[in-house]
Amino acid sequence: MTSPGLRERKKQDTRRALAEATLRLAVESGLSAVTVEQIAAAADVSYRTFFNHFSSKEEALLLPEGRDDGRFARRLAEQDPALPPLEAGRAALQEELATLEADRSAWQRRLAVIAAEPQLVPRLVELSSANEREMTRALAARTGLDAERELYPALLAAVLGCAVRVTLTHWCAADSRQPLTDLFSSALDAVAAGLPAPPPSSS
Structure with a gap:
């Protein structure tokens, strides 16, 4: 590069x-x-x-890094064609999340601002939806499916987007120093395994 x-x-x-x-x-x-x-x-x-x-x-x-509507598509296109779509999407987003690792404090403060100002939520939802539409188009192109007619690209994009949101929020809030990229992979591993129920708590 x-x-x-x-x-x-x-x-x-x-x-x-x-x-x-x-x-x-x-x-x-x-x-x-x-x-x-x-x-x-x-x-x-x-x-x-x-x-x-x-x-x-x-x-x-x-969007502190600015809007780049083609970034996910470019990173997805760089992945090994032999990778299944979920794994290719995981790898593409890992690159994105890796850029956030050194800025945890800023993201903690950013989420605190969002929590304190509910009027930001619709804008956040709008941006998330735009990102998922972009991912849907890129995943459809990779799989050769029609994004308008087939369920799979949009469903996979929604799963990937949800995993990013959940792990980012957990990463910012938790005391654990587990890397964001590891949390994201754990979330997708759970999805790929069918979201098995966790073992009963010993407490």
Whole structure:
């Protein structure tokens, strides 16, 4: 994989600064009280520059890496064609989750902001649905199925998306230092095994 050029690195740095400023201000004052002007000023960029990277302050909070509608499809296409669809989807998303591993504190704060501001939930659902539609199209292309007529691509995308949401929330909330990627794999292992009931608690 080639390294990004200087221009792209500068864009990434600006996007990161905006996302960090959004999170910091949202933790301090609540996202509803924060303006785009304040975020841009905190990141030392212009108001116009903010909208070169994010469509709204909600997107800057919920999608700190920015929107990239083709990222999952590209990563899925890089997987071994011999892998079953579930395993290929697992591998593609593991790459995504690995980028979050070093930023657990930020994700803990991000989820705390979401929990404190219920009006963010519809936007979060909208973004999750968009991600699942993208995964559905990519999985349909990989399996040769029609996403409009066949159940499997959408069902697998929903399972993968749900596993990401559940494991991310657990990873942020739990005291365990188990890596996010391991939690995600454990969740998919349980799904692949048919969600067997856990053994009775000894307590």
